[in-house]
Amino acid sequence: MTRAPRIVVLAGGVGGSRFVLGVRGALRARGIADTASALTVVVNTGDDLWLSGVRLQPDVDSITYALAGVNDTERGWGRQGDTERVNHELQQWGAGWPWFTLGDLDLGTHLARTGWLREGLTPTHVLERMSHRWPLGARLLPMTDSEVDTIVVLGDGTRLHFQEWWTRHRATLAPVAFENPGVAASTPAPGVVEAIADADVVLLAPSNPVVSIGPILAVPGVRDALRATSAPVVGVSPIIGGKVVRGMADVCLAAIGVETSAAAVAELYGARADGGLLDAWLIAEEDEQLAAEVSARGIRSLVRPLWMTDATRSAALGEAALAAAGV
Template sequence: MTRTVVLAGGVGGSKFTLGVREALGADADTTVVVNTGDDLWLSGVRLQPDVDSIVYALAGVNDTQRGWGRAGDSERVNEELQAWGAGWPWFTLGDLDLGTHLARTGWLRDGLTPTQVIERMQRRWPLGVRLLPMTDSEVDTHILLADGSRMHFQEWWTRHRAALEPAAFENPGIVDAVPAPGVVEAIAEADVVLLAPSNPVVSIGPILAVPGVREALQTTKANVVGVSGIIGGRVVRGMADVCLTAIGVETRADAVAAHYGARSAGGILDAWLIAEEDASLAPAVDALGIRAVVAPLWMTDAAASAAIVRAALDA
C-alpha cells in the first residue's frame, strides 16, 4: 500500500485532501500534516481554522458556500457575544462551530496536546485519513505591517481582507517548536509527499518553518510533488498574491516553484504541477531542476480534485 503524506492548509488544502481520499480510497495509508499557524485564542476558546476546515470537509459537514464553518449553522451565540462586546464583530463563530472550539479548549485544559485533541476529533466521523498538526506548540501567525505595527493574521486576513500592506509574516516561538509526534516519521516513511495548492506563505510556509520539517522533506526517500495554486498568473482563491508580493515572489506558477526550490539544489520539490493555462512556463520550471507536469488544476468538485491527485502521483 502506498504511503502518502500531504502538507495542507486553508480551503485549497481541504479541497485537495478530499481529492486525495477520492483518488486513493478511505482505506489508504494517508497522513495529512495541517497548518496550525492560523490558530488563535478568541473569547476564551482555541480556534484551529485550517484543522477544522479539513475535518469538516472530510466529514461532509462543511459550508461549501462560505468556504468555512459548518453547513446549516446558526449564529445565536455569536450574536450574544457581540451584545456583550466580546470577541470580534467581523469574525463569526457559528453555534455548531463553537461547539467544536469548546470541546477542543476543554481537552486542552485537561492536559491533552493538540495532536491528542485532533486524534480525538477524528473519532466522530470516518475521515479516511490521519490528521496531524504541524506542531503542538502555539505559533500563531502575526503580520508586521509596512507602518511598523503588528496584528494577528486573522485580523489582517478576515477583517482587512489583506488590504493593509504587509512587510513580513512572523510565527513567534516557531524557532523553538518541534514537529508534532509522527510528522517527521510519516515524511521519512512515505512513498510520496504532496504539497497541496495552499497559500505558499501562510499555509505551507509555517509548516516548512517548523524546525525539522524541511530537513525531513529534503532527506525522505519519497518523491515530493507540489501542486500550483496559481493559474494563469492569478490566485485561485484568497489573497495569496499579496502574501507572495510581500516576500518578493511574483504571482506565477514558475516563481512559486522557484520559491520552494528543487531538492537537487537544497529545496524541497522533485516535481511541480502547473495548469494548462501555464504550459508555456514548463521549461522555466524544468530549468530549476524540478520536473514540470502540465494538467488541469481547477478543483471544481471531488472528481476533478482526484484527477489532480492522480496526475501528481503519476509525476
C-alpha cells in the first residue's frame, strides 16, 4: 500500500482515548506526518447530558483533550491543571450536581459548545470547529447528531442518567438494563458510514463494550456499515486476565448477561462470518488460554501485549492492531 492507510476507530472513554493515541503514534512511527487524513475516530456520545444549561460530551472531550495533550492523565478526564472555582460557585447556588465536578477550563469548552449548538450548528459541526484549536492528528466524528443519552435501569424500576449511576454511585447500584432513548430514530452523523465504507481497517477500541461501543453500534446503519465494509474489522479486548482495566465494565457486562472475559466480549461482538462484527480479536498475553475458544467462534485470535501504560506501549498496540488487519 503506497498511500497512507484509511483507519476508522470506534471509541469512547479512557481506554478509547489511550488507544486512539496509540494508533496515531503507530502512524507517526511509520513516517506518516499527516495522520489527520488517515485516522478517523467515531466517538461515543451516549453519555452526553445537559447540566446547568450546558451540553456536556464527556467522551468527545476526553478524546479531544488526549489528542491535544491537555488532558488530566491522573484523573483520566478533564483538563490538566484545571481549577474548580465556578463549580464551587454553582454548588453554593444549589445548581448542577455536587458530586459531578466541572473544571473551569472544561466549562469553557461546554459553554462554547452550547453556544454553537444554540446558534444552529450540529454536533458534527461543533466537533469540527473544536478540532481547529489543536493539531489533533485525527478527524473526530460524533456517532450521531441526535441527542442520545444513556439511562440505567435498576431492579426496582428506578431510572438514572448514566453519569449519576457512574459518577455518584460508582456503579454500586445493580443495573438490570441500559437504554438509549431516541437511538432507534437516530442516524449516523455525516461521514460515519462513508468513512467505514472507505476504510482499509476498522478498529474497535478497548472501550466499555456496553456503554461506550454499545451506543455507537445501536445507531441504525452503523452495524450494517461494519458488516458491509470490505475492510477487516479488528477489535481489542478491554478485559485483561479476566478483569477490567479501568472503570466498571464488569458491572455493565453482568447486567446484560456477559461474563467478564476476553472470549465472552468477543462473542458479544460476534464473528462477521456469522453476522457479527469481528474478523480478528486481540487478546492479552494473560488470556492466551482463551485464544482457541475465540478462534472456534470464527474470529481470528491474536495474543499481544495490551497494557497501555505509556506512549510507547500504546503505539505498539496500535501497530499490532493495524498489522492484524494487514495494513
